[in-house]
Amino acid sequence: MPPLAVSQPDTQSPDAPFLLHRVRVARRERLSAGFVRLTFTGPTLDRFADPGLDQRIKLILPGEAGSLDDLRFVDDWYGAWRGLPDERRPVIRTYTTRAVRPAAREVDVDLVLHEPSGPAGRFAAGCREGDEAVLCGPNVRAATSGGGIDFRLPPAARRVLVAGDETALPAIARILEALPLGVRGVALVEVPSGDDGTQLPAHPGVEVRVLVRGSAPIGSLLAAAVRETAPRLVTTAVGEEPEDVDVDVGLLWEVPEGGDGPLYAWLAGEAGVIKALRRLLVAELGVDRRSVAFMGYWRRGRAEGS
Numbered sequence: 668m669p670p671l672a673v674s675q676p677d678t679q680s681p682d683a684p685f686l687l688h689r690v691r692v693a694r695r696e697r698l699s700a701g702f703v704r705l706t707f708t709g710p711t712l713d714r715f716a717d718p719g720l721d722q723r724i725k726l727i728l729p730g731e732a733g734s735l736d737d738l739r740f741v742d743d744w745y746g747a748w749r750g751l752p753d754e755r756r757p758v759i760r761t762y763t764t765r766a767v768r769p770a771a772r773e774v775d776v777d778l779v780l781h782e783p784s785g786p787a788g789r790f791a792a793g794c795r796e797g798d799e800a801v802l803c804g805p806n807v808r809a810a811t812s813g814g815g816i817d818f819r820l821p822p823a824a825r826r827v828l829v830a831g832d833e834t835a836l837p838a839i840a841r842i843l844e845a846l847p848l849g850v851r852g853v854a855l856v857e858v859p860s861g862d863d864g865t866q867l868p869a870h871p872g873v874e875v876r877v878l879v880r881g882s883a884p885i886g887s888l889l890a891a892a893v894r895e896t897a898p899r900l901v902t903t904a905v906g907e908e909p910e911d912v913d914v915d916v917g918l919l920w921e922v923p924e925g926g927d928g929p930l931y932a933w934l935a936g937e938a939g940v941i942k943a944l945r946r947l948l949v950a951e952l953g954v955d956r957r958s959v960a961f962m963g964y965w966r967r968g969r970a971e972g973s
């Protein structure tokens with residue numbers, strides 16, 4: 668594989684919370700009907716930290732002009748990116764690390780193949796070994812944490828409800844891998860096809876249910892399963908009406924520091940679906956909202972960042 672061309676000097680602080688990394692696709696593996704695993708490699712990936720759980724990262728791809736050359740490898744790379752003219756601005760999308768192997772300088776990301784598609788989905792579908800991209804991820808030498816982990820299990824929690832659609836499957840897999848063995852609960856994952864859920868690991872205390880959507884509307888199986896499952900996990904009822912969020916205008920993202928009840932819930936997926944689940948859990952079933960993290964991972968009909 669040819670070395671990566673250095674078009675811009677790298678002046679990022681060695682202890683910055685997050686770092687940009689020039690990478691290439693080392694391998695592309697079709698995991699299932701709906702998922703592709705991309706293994707990225709790059710000379711600086713030994714500095715890519717791996718705190719696990721739902722750590723979010725950025726995948727940066729060539730924009731309309733087909734190049735990453737205008738991206739600046741500086742601490743305020745995002746400010747510089749925003750200042751670029753539209754046609755020269757690379758595309759930024761949010762993903763989850765499925766595996767990080769610093770010694771091998773490799774990072775795995777599992778991407779959904781979706782319709783309608785977008786730049787990241789198309790990259791997943793059509794990229795080849797050697798194609799260039801940039802990853803932005805946490806830094807092993809960070810002086811301060813840059814955040815990006817939203818699964819924050821409160822010390823008192825003994826039961827979990829983890830639920831999401833296919834975009835949350837990589838995060839749910841990593842959460843299952845990291846959950847303490849004494850925790851009990853249910854993980855519900857709605858996926859388009861039967862073989863999509865086969866990548867999920869087992870946990871001795873967590874019942875993992877894969878809900879195969881087929882042609883049913885996105886979120887419909889998830890909503891029914893949360894409605895059926897949550898009552899047996901909920902023991903305290905607070906019954907607070909959550910504030911309304913217009914998912915077409917605002918970001919649905921509420922990550923509390925954690926309540927003191929025994930149940931902790933983490934929900935991620937299409938924003939409209941997650942908004943409905945949030946109402947179901949908090950207003951109808953009375954789950955303490957301080958114990959529930961809700962995240963709109965994508966919005967139907969909207970490209971990320973639009």
Ligand SMILES: Cc1cc2nc3c(=O)[nH]c(=O)nc-3n(C[C@H](O)[C@H](O)[C@H](O)COP(=O)(O)OP(=O)(O)OC[C@H]3O[C@@H](n4cnc5c(N)ncnc54)[C@H](O)[C@@H]3O)c2cc1C
Nearest residue numbers: 762763778779781785786787788964966967968969970971
């Ligand atoms: C914290 C976080 C972690 C995430 N982790 C992952 C991950 O590990 N793997 C993963 O695949 N995704 C993940 N996502 C979701 C991913 O960022 C979005 O699906 C993103 O929109 C994909 O970018 P795109 O360029 O393909 O499509 P965009 O250009 O953003 O959107 C184009 C069109 O595609 C639609 N669209 C976007 N995603 C989907 C979908 N899944 N199904 C159907 N239509 C869709 C949009 O509504 C829009 O109409 C994560 C999102 C967040 C916020």
